[in-house]
Amino acid sequence: DAGVIQSPRHEVTEMGQEVTLRCKPISGHNSLFWYRQTMMRGLELLIYFNNNVPIDDSGMPEDRFSAKMPNASFSTLKIQPSEPRDSAVYFCASSGSASGANVLTFGAGSRLTVL
């Protein structure tokens, strides 16, 4: 398996523009997580899905952020409009644990810079 695949790896955009980050989880994994990592705040959970259904979106910073998982092999995180404070590395992770520890496999991340 190729692991969790994220795109784009790097994105530089101007304030106000729409940003869409994409994730392909590991085949067979039923949970998908979106995290954001910054120096100031560390690794923060934004939202997670179980069997394509959003379970907890309490970490989504505000209405400018939205996430979808239309099927088991694809998810998007959208920021509209983007702001400089959204600059961070966004990680997608998937997990296949049916019970017990939910061990995460992370993608390589999407580094977002909003000017």
Next chain:
Amino acid sequence: QKEVEQDPGPLSVPEGAIVSLNCTYSNSAFQYFMWYRQYSRKGPELLMYTYSSGNKEDGRFTAQVDKSSKYISLFIRDSQPSDSATYLCAAQNTNAGKSTFGDGTTLTVKP
């Protein structure tokens, strides 16, 4: 206050040293405890995890959990330059899917 607190370091040690990385947590419901390693500009990868209290050993790495004091530790024996990375502790409820991460400790092992 964050549910999982971790000393950010940075920590610098000579090759061959024993390294101790530590976290504390506040949520008594946490039952699973993980350590992830993150190399520069990469995603975190799982090193090991433990359930409830006790020790778990994997090669040069030992994870230790003391639930009475809400303390999580990772020990690295005979540290190598290739161990230089950021180490993130994480904790999880038994029935909740999400993991709560510490901020990470950056470790440098000097040859």
